[in-house]
Amino acid sequence: MIIDQKKIDEAIDTIIAHGGEYIRECVQCGACSAVCPGVRAGFPLLCRNLIRHLLNGQLEEIIEDSSSWGCQACSRCTEVCPQGVRPQEVVFAFRRYQANQLAFSTSSVTSQMNLFETGHAVYVDPKEARKKVGLPETTPTSAFDEQAKQEIQTLINNSPMGQLGLF
Amino acid sequence: MAKVGVYVCHCGSNIAGVIDVEAVRAFAETLPEVAVARKDLFMCSDSGQEMVKKDIRDGLVDRVVVAACTPRTHEPIFRAAVEKAGLNKYLFEMANIRDQGSWVHSHDHEGATEKAKKVVASAVGKARNLEPLEDTFVPVTDAALVIGGGIAGINASLALANMGHKTYLVEKEPSIGGVMAQLDKTFPSNDCSACILTPMMVEVHSHPNIEILAYSEVEDVSGYIGNFQVKIRQKQSYVDWSKCTGCGDCTQKCPGKAPDAFNCNMSNRRAAYIMFPQAVPKKAVVDIEHCLNCAGREIGTQPKINEKTGRPILAPCERACTAEAINRSIAFDPQGAIKEIEVGAIIVATGFQVMEKDWFKEMAPASPNVVTALQMERIISATGPTEGKLLRPSDGEKPHTITFVSCMGSRDEHFHNYCSRVCCMYMIKQARLIKEKYPDIAINMHFIDVRAGGKGYNEYYINARELGINFFRGKVGGMELLPGEKLRVLAYDGDTASNIEYESDLVVLATAIELPKDANVLAQKLGLQFCGSNFFRELHPKLGPVETAIEGVFLAGCCQGPKDIPNTVSQAKAAAAAASAPLSQGKVRIEAVISEVHPEVCSGCGICIPLCPYHAINMTTYADRPRAQIEMSACKGCGVCTSACPSGAIVLHGYEEAQIFAQIEALTA
Numbered sequence: 001m002i003i004d005q006k007k008i009d010e011a012i013d014t015i016i017a018h019g020g021e022y023i024r025e026c027v028q029c030g031a032c033s034a035v036c037p038g039v040r041a042g043f044p045l046l047c048r049n050l051i052r053h054l055l056n057g058q059l060e061e062i063i064e065d066s067s068s069w070g071c072q073a074c075s076r077c078t079e080v081c082p083q084g085v086r087p088q089e090v091v092f093a094f095r096r097y098q099a100n101q102l103a104f105s106t107s108s109v110t111s112q113m114n115l116f117e118t119g120h121a122v123y124v125d126p127k128e129a130r131k132k133v134g135l136p137e138t139t140p141t142s143a144f145d146e147q148a149k150q151e152i153q154t155l156i157n158n159s160p161m162g163q164l165g166l167f
Numbered sequence: 168m169a170k171v172g173v174y175v176c177h178c179g180s181n182i183a184g185v186i187d188v189e190a191v192r193a194f195a196e197t198l199p200e201v202a203v204a205r206k207d208l209f210m211c212s213d214s215g216q217e218m219v220k221k222d223i224r225d226g227l228v229d230r231v232v233v234a235a236c237t238p239r240t241h242e243p244i245f246r247a248a249v250e251k252a253g254l255n256k257y258l259f260e261m262a263n264i265r266d267q268g269s270w271v272h273s274h275d276h277e278g279a280t281e282k283a284k285k286v287v288a289s290a291v292g293k294a295r296n297l298e299p300l301e302d303t304f305v306p307v308t309d310a311a312l313v314i315g316g317g318i319a320g321i322n323a324s325l326a327l328a329n330m331g332h333k334t335y336l337v338e339k340e341p342s343i344g345g346v347m348a349q350l351d352k353t354f355p356s357n358d359c360s361a362c363i364l365t366p367m368m369v370e371v372h373s374h375p376n377i378e379i380l381a382y383s384e385v386e387d388v389s390g391y392i393g394n395f396q397v398k399i400r401q402k403q404s405y406v407d408w409s410k411c412t413g414c415g416d417c418t419q420k421c422p423g424k425a426p427d428a429f430n431c432n433m434s435n436r437r438a439a440y441i442m443f444p445q446a447v448p449k450k451a452v453v454d455i456e457h458c459l460n461c462a463g464r465e466i467g468t469q470p471k472i473n474e475k476t477g478r479p480i481l482a483p484c485e486r487a488c489t490a491e492a493i494n495r496s497i498a499f500d501p502q503g504a505i506k507e508i509e510v511g512a513i514i515v516a517t518g519f520q521v522m523e524k525d526w527f528k529e530m531a532p533a534s535p536n537v538v539t540a541l542q543m544e545r546i547i548s549a550t551g552p553t554e555g556k557l558l559r560p561s562d563g564e565k566p567h568t569i570t571f572v573s574c575m576g577s578r579d580e581h582f583h584n585y586c587s588r589v590c591c592m593y594m595i596k597q598a599r600l601i602k603e604k605y606p607d608i609a610i611n612m613h614f615i616d617v618r619a620g621g622k623g624y625n626e627y628y629i630n631a632r633e634l635g636i637n638f639f640r641g642k643v644g645g646m647e648l649l650p651g652e653k654l655r656v657l658a659y660d661g662d663t664a665s666n667i668e669y670e671s672d673l674v675v676l677a678t679a680i681e682l683p684k685d686a687n688v689l690a691q692k693l694g695l696q697f698c699g700s701n702f703f704r705e706l707h708p709k710l711g712p713v714e715t716a717i718e719g720v721f722l723a724g725c726c727q728g729p730k731d732i733p734n735t736v737s738q739a740k741a742a743a744a745a746a747s748a749p750l751s752q753g754k755v756r757i758e759a760v761i762s763e764v765h766p767e768v769c770s771g772c773g774i775c776i777p778l779c780p781y782h783a784i785n786m787t788t789y790a791d792r793p794r795a796q797i798e799m800s801a802c803k804g805c806g807v808c809t810s811a812c813p814s815g816a817i818v819l820h821g822y823e824e825a826q827i828f829a830q831i832e833a834l835t836a
Contacts, residue, residue, distance in 0.1 A: 029574070029615040034644025034659035035529075039666045048641075049664040080529055080644045082579035 007057030015054055020093030025083040026051045032077035032087040043070035047077050047087045050094060059097070066105030068095045099164060109166065116167045118143040119152045169295045170202035172228030173287060174219060176210035176235035178265055185269035187280045191234065194284045198291045202228050210235050216248040223252035230294040234262040234287045240710075255299035257759060257821060262290035285834055292829035300759035300820050305800040307393035307511040309333065309750050314385055314689070317345020318732055319516035319724025319739040321367050326743030327514075328376035332750050335508055336371065337399055341382045342446035343368055345518055349429060349541065351548040351555075353732060354596040355627040361445055361550070368447040381448055386505060388692050389782070391801040392719030393511045393755045403503040405453035405466060406439075410492035413449030415441055417493060420483035425457035427552075431542040433560065434552035439484045439493075444550055453484065453493070455501070467498035512719050512746035515693065515703060516739060517686055519725035522576045522678040530572065530676060531646040531654055535560040537674045540590065543597055557601060557608075559673045561652040565605075566672035570656050571598060571612040572643045576679030578615065583679050585700045588729040590677035591618045595631045597675065602634045610636045611669070613643045613658050621731060639667060646674060680729040693720055694780075702728045713742040718755075721746050760821035761802040762809050766794045768816035775808035775817065784808060 015023050032047035033039045039046050045053060045067035053062050068091050077087040098104065104112075111121040119142025127137040142148035156162050173195040177183035188206050195204040203222055207215040210233055222228045231254070233245050238261040246256040264283040272279035309332055313324045316338030327334045336343065347353075348368075350360035371377050380399055387398040406417075423438025430436075438457040441449060455466065461482040464470060470479035485493045521541050524532040531537050536559050538546065545551035546558070559566045571594045576582035591614065598610045617638070619628040632638060641659035649655055654674050658667040682702050689695070690703065694717050698704040703726050706714035713721045723742040724735045749755045766789035775795055776784045783801035786793050795817075797808070809819040818824075 027578070027615065028661060029578075030641030030659035030661045031644045033661075033664075033666060034641060034657050036644075036666070039659070040668070044664060048659065048661060076644070080642075082574065082581065082642070084580045 001056065001058070004057055007059070008055065009057075011054045011057045011059035014059060014097055015090060015093045018093035018096040020086075020090035022083075022085045023051060023054060023090050023093075026055065026085045026087075027083055028052060029082060031080045031082060032085075035076040035080055037072055037074060037076075038067065038070035041070060043067035046071060046091060051085070051087065051090055054090070054094070063098060063101060063103045064105075066107060068098065069105050069108040069111075071095075100160075102164065112161070112166055116153060116156055117149075119149060169200045169230045170228045171198075171200050171230040171232060171291055171294050172219065172222050173198075173201055173204040173232045173234065173291060174210055174215070175204070175206040175264075175287070176215070176233065177206065177208045178210075178236060178269075179208065182235070182265050182269045185273050185276050185279050186264060186283050187276070190280055191264070191283045191287060195232075195234075195287050195291065198288055200230075200295050201291060211241055211244055216245070219245070219248055220252035223249065223254050229254065229258065230297055231259045232262060232287065232290045232294050233259070234264050234283065234290065236265040237261075237263050257300040258294075258297050260290045260294040260297065262286045288833040288836065289830040292833035293826045296823070296826040296829050297821075298823075302759050303757045303799065304754040305393055305757060306754055307749050307752065308395075308509045309753070310335070310508070310510045311512045311514065311746055311750060312337065312385075312395070312397055312508065312510040313514045313516060315345070315516035315518055315724070315726070316340075316343030316371075316379070316381070317516060317518045317724060317735075318347040318364065318367075319518065319726075319735045320345070320514070321364075321371055322736050322739035323514045323516055323723050323743045323746075324371055324377050325367065325374065326740050327747060327750075328371075328374045330743070330747045330751070332376065332747060334377045335380055335399075335510065336377055337380045337383050337385060339382070339384050339402075340442060341404065341450060341452045342442040342448065343371065343379060343381060344443070344445070344447065346541070347732065348443060348445070349431075349548070350544050351551075352596065352600060354592045355621070355623040357596070357600070365445045365447075368445070372447045379448060380506065381450070382452065383503075383506075385689060385692060388513070390509075391781070391783075391798075392717075393749055394800070395510050395513060395719065397508050397510060397513075399506045399508065400502070401504045401506055403455070403499050403501050404450065405455060405458075405493070405495075405499055406451045407492040407494070408448070408450045410490045411450045411488075412490050412492075413441060413446070413451065414490070415451070416487040416489065417451050417453075417484040420487040422461065422483065423454075423457045423459045425454055430545045430552045431539070433542055433545060451492070464495045466495055469496055511750050512721065513693070514721045514723055514739075514742045514746055515689070515695065515715075515726055516723040516742075517683065517689060517726045519680045519729065520683040521680060522582070524575075524676050524678060526582065526678075527575055527676060529645040530575070530643075530674070531648045534646075534648050534652060534654060534674075536566075536652050536654060536672065537646065537676065539676050539678045540593055540597065541678075543675045544593075547597065547600060557605060559652075564672075566608065568609045568611070568669070568671045568673075569598075569601065570643070570654070570671040570674045571610070571677065572674060573612075573614045573677045574642060575676040576681075577677075579679075583681060583700065585729065586618065587677075587680040588618070589680065589731045592621070592624055592627070592731065594675070594677050595619070595628050595636075598636045599627075599631050599634060602631075602636055606635070611639065611656070611658075611671070612636060613639050613641060613656075615642050616640060621733065641667070680725060682726060686726065693717065695720070698728070700728060702726060713738060713745050719746075719749060755800075757800050758804065760804040760819070761799050762797050762804065762806065762817050762819045763799075764795045764797055765816050765818065766790070766796075768814050769794045769812075770814045770816070771795065772813065774811055774813065778807050778811050780805065780807065 030048045071091045114123040115121045138144040175192045192206045249259045250256040313320045324336045383401045386400040417439040421437035421439035424435045426432040427436035438454045464482040549555035577587040619625045641661040643658045645657045647655040696704040721742040723739040771793040787796040806819045809817045
């Protein structure tokens with residue numbers, strides 16, 4: 001790996017511009033990764049390791065990596081971080097950068113489509129399972145509410161997400 | 168007319184790299200009453216000082232202005248040079264064109280040069296109006312007070328006492344020894360803590376120049392360097408210490424129980440107790456809060472009489488005491504007694520506390536098997552709750568896996584940003600002691616990084632690796648409490664970028680060192696300041712590490728910042744040497760730059776009295792009228808009174824009205 005100050009500055013500026021404003025505070029202690037469910041599930045480039053790559057200026061090199069989409073937004077990293085880095089914000093900032101560059105993993109496209117169509121990023125048809133345990137087949141959420149769905153779609157179409165041309 | 172000499176310093180490239188020194192020098196030549204203006208590469212060098220001295224000796228100048236750096240570090244040097252050449256040292260003025268010039272305006276050469284000219288003109292204006300002043304001297308009480316009887320206070324006291332100074336050692340607990348007395352062994356040589364500490368404690372106790380005031384606290388401090396008056400509250404022990412032999416019989420018979428703070432509350436002691444087996448002074452204390460008042464023997468009441476024998480019915484502690492040191496019929500004052508002493512210098516060595524585990528919610532603090540490192544010290548100590556057997560607190564079983572977690576509350580912006588400096592080493596020490604004794608126990612240590620910077624420390628750390636202790640670079644993120652009081656450790660290995668998960672029987676948290684809560688109260692009494700890390704602030708981080716802003720008050724040990732035993736001892740001995748200086752001299756110099764009241768102008772309104780931060784002003788009578796008077800040995804020359812006086816009756820020597828107006832005139836010209 002070649003260390004190039006210009007690339008480092010570009011990577012950090014990009015992350016800060018996308019909302020990961022405390023990335024420079026990171027001392028690489030790894031507490032975030034110790035509690036991260038994504039890391040436990042085997043995503044290699046989350047929390048500490050993602051931040052390390054970004055601080056090394058490896059922004060373009062990792063653009064195709066799908067780890068960032070493994071973040072469950074549980075915020076445990078931000079809770080344990082002793083430096084106030086807010087690692088989850090860094091992961092999200094990297095995601096936004098990826099999205100703006102149209103560097104989606106397939107897993108993320110599916111969840112974006114789900115969000116657009118049902119209002120849920122993770123959507124599994126619930127009818128069968130709910131019927132089995134004696135619950136009403138539909139949920140009182142946007143998935144079965146036409147008006148709510150339309151509102152969500154209007155919001156997405158009018159947000160930067162709408163400009164990505166996915167929908 | 169004054170003959171002012173102006174000397175402009177290059178300070179290498181510090182000043183000359185930004186400011187046109189020759190232009191400033193040439194400008195100075197044009198100022199009124201300036202006799203000579205010269206420049207030099209380093210004015211503070213021998214040759215620079217010699218230039219000034221020669222001009223004075225040759226009769227060319229009788230006022231000196233050096234345009235260079237800060238008076239904070241260099242004014243004493245130039246004053247001394249001026250004095251050596253036969254001129255009054257207060258006929259010197261410094262113009263700071265470096266710290267307030269070239270350094271802050273490094274990108275504006277022209278502007279910095281113009282500002283330097285103004286600053287020099289202002290200094291020349293003041294110099295023309297300077298008047299000679301004389302320092303005075305006040306006598307010193309040859310005695311010292313050391314506050315805190317830990318390893319810092321013990322060393323400071325011994326050093327002072329060995330230099331021949333009477334030393335009072337005040338300790339709030341019933342015994343001296345401090346936190347070091349709680350430790351099992353000490354890095355990097357694995358000496359038994361008690362083995363090296365106890366002889367020193369005994370030496371303190373038997374030293375003819377040292378008076379230990381144990382179970383006592385500083386109540387009030389007044390006065391100034393050389394002449395402090397200190398009130399010390401000797402807390403009520405409910406035991407006649409002049410008779411107590413420290414036999415411990417009362418502690419055996421006492422049925423009252425209380426958590427034993429010496430064992431970090433992991434066991435109980437009796438209400439009548441001796442702090443620990445090697446206590447110095449070895450005296451019993453009755454903890455009245457936990458006393459059961461056996462046989463109805465409340466303090467200060469007469470005993471009931473046994474009808475059959477006609478003898479008084481005494482409490483078990485009284486009956487046990489063959490030295491007759493416990494007599495509950497005496498109406499003890501719960502407030503104890505006040506002892507007043509006079510000292511010339513004070514060393515503050517009040518030490519530290521470690522954070523409690525309850526702060527760290529993610530580390531399952533409710534589990535008894537999660538302990539702080541200080542608790543671990545007690546668990547492995549031969550005088551601890553398990554008498555040195557390594558047993559986990561929940562069930563008294565031997566642990567198979569032990570986890571050490573570093574940086575709990577240190578290097579953490581939620582608690583303390585600083586590094587506590589000793590945790591890496593004491594964790595490695597505890598791990599080594601355990602591994603040497605029980606090679607079958609697995610020990611996993613988790614660090615952000617290992618900091619082993621002291622003499623012999625890195626070797627000690629490498630040896631721990633050789634013993635088979637596992638090291639992981641990565642901070643522990645959390646603990647999960649499992650059935651059977653086991654703990655699931657959620658950690659991370661930064662080197663392989665993978666998470667770590669395992670079950671542990673015992674978890675040791677290296678919690679941060681911080682200033683004790685009650686330190687604030689003492690700081691107020693002494694006027695101590697705090698630094699950014701919330702320890703006591705030293706005078707200068709490099710050049711004044713044991714001095715404070717209050718003359719005659721010095722710092723030693725962890726109250727100034729986290730440090731290990733070797734550094735604490737070094738600092739304690741340094742503080743003793745610094746405190747000894749005024750005591751050995753027998754007098755202290757009072758600088759002439761202090762305020763004085765002109766009683767004929769003073770109206771006696773008293774506005775200045777509450778404003779003085781040094782309590783240096785009081786009322787006196789002058790021509791039958793009340794007038795303010797400044798105690799010159801207490802005055803620090805801050806000028807608050809001078810600027811507040813509505814009558815203009817207070818003059819601050821060295822900053823007199825004519826001098827200040829001349830400066831303003833020069834700056835606004």
